[in-house]
Amino acid sequence: MTATLKEFLEACESLGILRFIVTSDMAVLETRGTIQKLFYAELPKGQYANMHQDAFEFHLNMDQVKQIKFETGEAKRGNFTTYAIRFLNEKAEPGLSLFLQWGKPGEYEPGQVEAWQALRDQYGETWKP
Amino acid sequence: MTATLKEFLEACESLGILRFIVTSDMAVLETRGTIQKLFYAELPKGQYANMHQDAFEFHLNMDQVKQIKFETGEAKRGNFTTYAIRFLNEKAEPGLSLFLQWGKPGEYEPGQVEAWQALRDQYGETWKP
Numbered sequence: 298m299t300a301t302l303k304e305f306l307e308a309c310e311s312l313g314i315l316r317f318i319v320t321s322d323m324a325v326l327e328t329r330g331t332i333q334k335l336f337y338a339e340l341p342k343g344q345y346a347n348m349h350q351d352a353f354e355f356h357l358n359m360d361q362v363k364q365i366k367f368e369t370g371e372a373k374r375g376n377f378t379t380y381a382i383r384f385l386n387e388k389a390e391p392g393l394s395l396f397l398q399w400g401k402p403g404e405y406e407p408g409q410v411e412a413w414q415a416l417r418d419q420y421g422e423t424w425k426p
Numbered sequence: 427m428t429a430t431l432k433e434f435l436e437a438c439e440s441l442g443i444l445r446f447i448v449t450s451d452m453a454v455l456e457t458r459g460t461i462q463k464l465f466y467a468e469l470p471k472g473q474y475a476n477m478h479q480d481a482f483e484f485h486l487n488m489d490q491v492k493q494i495k496f497e498t499g500e501a502k503r504g505n506f507t508t509y510a511i512r513f514l515n516e517k518a519e520p521g522l523s524l525f526l527q528w529g530k531p532g533e534y535e536p537g538q539v540e541a542w543q544a545l546r547d548q549y550g551e552t553w554k555p
Contacts, residue, residue, distance in 0.1 A: 319448050319455035323490040323521025326448035327483040328457040354456040361452040392452025
């Protein structure tokens with residue numbers, strides 16, 4: 298597999314509405330949105346993927362992404378399955394997580410779970426960009 | 427000054443629409459919203475302030491906030507002043523930043539800058555909760 302992270306990020310457009318989660322040692326911010334119109338920049342800190350939307354803005358240092366992991370889980374509230382993609386750093390900690398965004402607990406848009414599964418089948422449950 | 431971080435966070439409601447920024451070593455997420463309806467939880471990791479809104483969700487580990495800093499700056503794009511509140515960890519790195527949200531570059535809502543200045547005058551340019 299010679300897939301690049303750029304290709305993978307752009308393939309994530311197929312997932313529809315996502316929940317973006319970024320965590321510092323102090324705070325967690327979660328916002329909902331789609332991946333679209335990514336643009337790239339070479340900065341001293343690394344190669345960045347960027348997105349500007351009305352409600353939020355997103356920057357990813359692609360050089361820090363050492364592994365991608367597809368993960369299902371149990372929702373904390375409500376009895377349903379969550380579908381996540383974890384972007385792991387060199388310590389195998391998630392610097393970014395993307396969850397399929399549910400409507401009512403457990404309700405996904407038609408085709409959303411299938412798109413997540415198709416990506417997982419294509420890339421494997423874990424892979425290194 | 428015996429102000430608590432809880433009181434300070436609730437005073438931040440007066441700032442109107444803010445830009446929340448949380449940064450991991452890998453990613454930056456920025457979203458706009460107001461501070462309102464905070465609720466608190468005692469978790470093993472610390473005392474958390476939480477907020478759930480339609481478009482985003484926010485969690486702050488208050489025990490990790492060692493210093494608050496009021497900061498003005500020059501916007502990267504456009505020639506205007508930015509007004510930020512930095513929540514610094516023990517390494518004096520921002521785990522959370524709140525910026526006054528501009529509309530068109532440099533345009534703030536009436537009273538917004540004054541509310542930021544009033545908070546800074548009340549708490550001081552830097553203070554420890």
